[in-house]
Amino acid sequence: xxxxxxxxxxxxxxxxxxxxxxxxxxxxxxxxxxxxxxxxxxxxxxxxxxxxxxxxxxxxxxxxxxxxxxxxxxxxxxxxxxxxxxxxxxxxxxxxxxxxxxxxxxxxxxxxxxxxxxxxxxxxxxxxxxxxxxxxxxxxxxxxxxxxxxxxxxxxxxxxxxxxxxxxxxxxxxxxxxxxxxxxxxxxxxxxxxxxxxxxxx
Amino acid sequence: xxxxxxxxxxxxxxxxxxxxxxxxxxxxxxxxxxxxxxxxxxxxxxxxxxxxxxxxxxxxxxxxxxxxxxxxxxxxxxxxxxxxxxxxxxxxxxxxxxxxxxxxxxxxxxxxxxxxxxxxxxxxxxxxxxxxxxxxxxxxxxxxxxxxxxxxxxxxxxxxxxxxxxxxxxxxxx
Numbered sequence: 001x002x003x004x005x006x007x008x009x010x011x012x013x014x015x016x017x018x019x020x021x022x023x024x025x026x027x028x029x030x031x032x033x034x035x036x037x038x039x040x041x042x043x044x045x046x047x048x049x050x051x052x053x054x055x056x057x058x059x060x061x062x063x064x065x066x067x068x069x070x071x072x073x074x075x076x077x078x079x080x081x082x083x084x085x086x087x088x089x090x091x092x093x094x095x096x097x098x099x100x101x102x103x104x105x106x107x108x109x110x111x112x113x114x115x116x117x118x119x120x121x122x123x124x125x126x127x128x129x130x131x132x133x134x135x136x137x138x139x140x141x142x143x144x145x146x147x148x149x150x151x152x153x154x155x156x157x158x159x160x161x162x163x164x165x166x167x168x169x170x171x172x173x174x175x176x177x178x179x180x181x182x183x184x185x186x187x188x189x190x191x192x193x194x195x196x197x198x199x200x201x202x
Numbered sequence: 203x204x205x206x207x208x209x210x211x212x213x214x215x216x217x218x219x220x221x222x223x224x225x226x227x228x229x230x231x232x233x234x235x236x237x238x239x240x241x242x243x244x245x246x247x248x249x250x251x252x253x254x255x256x257x258x259x260x261x262x263x264x265x266x267x268x269x270x271x272x273x274x275x276x277x278x279x280x281x282x283x284x285x286x287x288x289x290x291x292x293x294x295x296x297x298x299x300x301x302x303x304x305x306x307x308x309x310x311x312x313x314x315x316x317x318x319x320x321x322x323x324x325x326x327x328x329x330x331x332x333x334x335x336x337x338x339x340x341x342x343x344x345x346x347x348x349x350x351x352x353x354x355x356x357x358x359x360x361x362x363x364x365x366x367x368x369x370x371x372x373x374x375x376x
Contacts, residue, residue, distance in 0.1 A: 001373065009215075009360060011216065013215075013220075014213070017293070017370075018209070018291055018293075019291050019293045019294070019295075020298050021296075022295070022312075022313035023290035023293065023295040023296040023314075023315070024293060024313055024315060025293035025319065028231070030233065031231065031232040031293070031315055031318060031319050032230065032231050033229070033230060033232075033292055033293035033315050034220075034222060034231070034293060035230070035292060036225045036226060036227050036261055036265060037226045037227060037228050038225070038261050038264075039258065040230070041255060042257040042260065042261060043254055043257040046253045047241070047242075047248070050248045050249065050253060051245075051248050059245075062237075063241070065237065066237035066241065069233045069234075070230060070234035070237070073231065073233050074230075074231040074233065074234075075290070077231075082216055108218045110220070110228070110229055111213075111218060111228050111229075111326050114217060132217045132218060132219070134226060134228060137226075138309055157332070196226075
């Protein structure tokens with residue numbers, strides 16, 4: 001890996017955004033907003049807690065999907081923005097793998113998850129570890145019954161779509177899927193996320 | 203504006219978390235908001251709209267309470283001023299409180315992250331969908347009237363996403 005994660009995190013974490021005179025933040029080809037993590041966790045937990053047990057998986061899939069689409073479009077905006085060109089471009093030596101490593105450095109810098117790629121089989125599989133992430137904040141004591149890092153699942157699959165999707169952007173969405181195999185919220189030391197190709201059965 | 207909203211950003215290099223005025227925050231895009239909103243709108247059987255409004259009300263009630271306490275903002279005028287600036291600063295749009303009373307709180311919104319994002323992603327919708335701002339309005343209504351969350355019901359009477367010039371929210375005491 002040629003990418004210098006610490007350099008990207010140090011520089012990307014210093015980018016601050018603020019609403020314009022209309023209260024809108026157009027950036028990275030999308031409109032963005034900066035809300036408390038408690039808001040996102042709060043809605044996800046209330047939604048999942050409120051559905052019947054047999055609908056829980058479907059509700060979780062919808063939460064993952066929201067992050068998957070968000071990650072795909074925002075991720076594309078990130079890797080084509082001037083800040084990426086300035087900060088990551090000069091140290092991006094091995095495409096497309098370095099794009100993925102750089103993207104997770106940005107995920108870390110922006111506070112989505114302190115995460116990195118620990119295994120990458122180009123076009124096939126990626127394993128992410130997250131050592132700190134806001135979705136684990138739903139637990140203050142003890143551990144949750146099931147993992148619930150829906151946002152990281154969606155974003156991780158989206159980044160693989162961007163780099164190794166069957167079609168180039170914007171038609172490569174949902175080439176990949178992601179399962180969470182470990183989670184801080186269920187008592188593990190870190191979260192682990194495995195991205196693989198979506199089969200026709202999924 | 204009479205009182206500038208003070209923004210204190212902090213990045214914790216150990217956890218790689220961002221804080222805005224001591225609240226852990228995260229950047230997300232309009233696709234994320236639109237899909238969460240659509241999820242709430244579709245989830246009629248488990249009251250998704252209510253859940254999203256209440257989540258917003260609880261979250262922003264806490265955020266504003268903390269700010270008002272730390273900065274000693276006790277008058278309604280100051281609190282409204284700060285609430286409007288907060289919504290603008292975090293990228294949710296331009297919100298103007300037009301009427302603030304014990305029984306009715308009314309606000310309009312000429313620009314909105316939720317509506318503009320929805321329009322870009324999916325286009326016009328006949329029914330209003332800005333549940334997040336609706337929850338924010340009830341939080342403000344409760345706070346300035348020294349009442350707890352869930353004291354006010356809210357309706358979005360006009361909506362940018364439906365083609366109106368402005369969105370209009372009206373919160374009424376239950």
